[in-house]
Amino acid sequence: MEVKIVCMDENYYFRLGIAEILKELMLPGARVTFLTGAHAHSLQQADLNIINVSQWRLFMCQPAYRFRKPGSLLLVFTESANDFKSEILPVCYQALTVIGRKETIRQVRDKIARAWLKAQDEGTKTYLPSDCVGCSYSRISLVQLQVLSFLKKGKSVRQIAQSLDLSIKTIYAHKYNVMKKFDLKGEKEFYSFLNDLTLLELYKGVVEEKNAF
Secondary structure (H helix, E strand, O other), X not given: OEEEEEEOOOOHHHHHHHHHHHHHHOOOXXXXXXOOOOOHHHHXXXXXXXEOOOHHXXXXXXXXXXXXXXXXXXXXXXOOHHHOXXXXXXXXXXXXXXXXXXXXXXXXXXXXXXXXXXXXXXXXXXXXXXXXXXXXXXXXXXXXXXXXXXXXXXXXXXXXXXXXXXXXXXXXXXXXXXHHHOOOOHHHHHHHHHHHOOHHXXXXXXXXXXXXX
């Protein structure tokens, strides 16, 4: 049996660990193949998709997922699985399996096993491209785009307020609403988020395929 994986973590030991867990779950002779990239062609073949990216990216639309293989698994590794609320994410992410980075090998193995069995159940609803219609992924407003553009340039809140003819309180409110929309905790996460994505991606709410994951 061959299990094909799209994994966005290049760490050799991480991949080796995942491969050993899968071999233990399937059959000792199972062959694990890591596919290159997260483009449409790889997603059409992958049985398992492992996401290890900044959490705020999960609130945005990733068009490549329209090509996902039916019944394939989505795993995401986060700092804390208990704080993760998949129900507020775009529809293609709501069936993902969340794994905390500090969980034991046994916990990771058990979660993957349960997800695999559920995905193979014919009664389980799988993601369909048509589910994208009406999906409420996160994106920013035009005014928020202007505020973030100035922040990217290193402007102070006072300077931004003057440039946009708005109050300082309003500028802080827009910044707070963006942080709330993408579940950003603190200034460090906010500026990492700001530097991770383009303003156009944030405005459209869509991560371009070349920047996916």
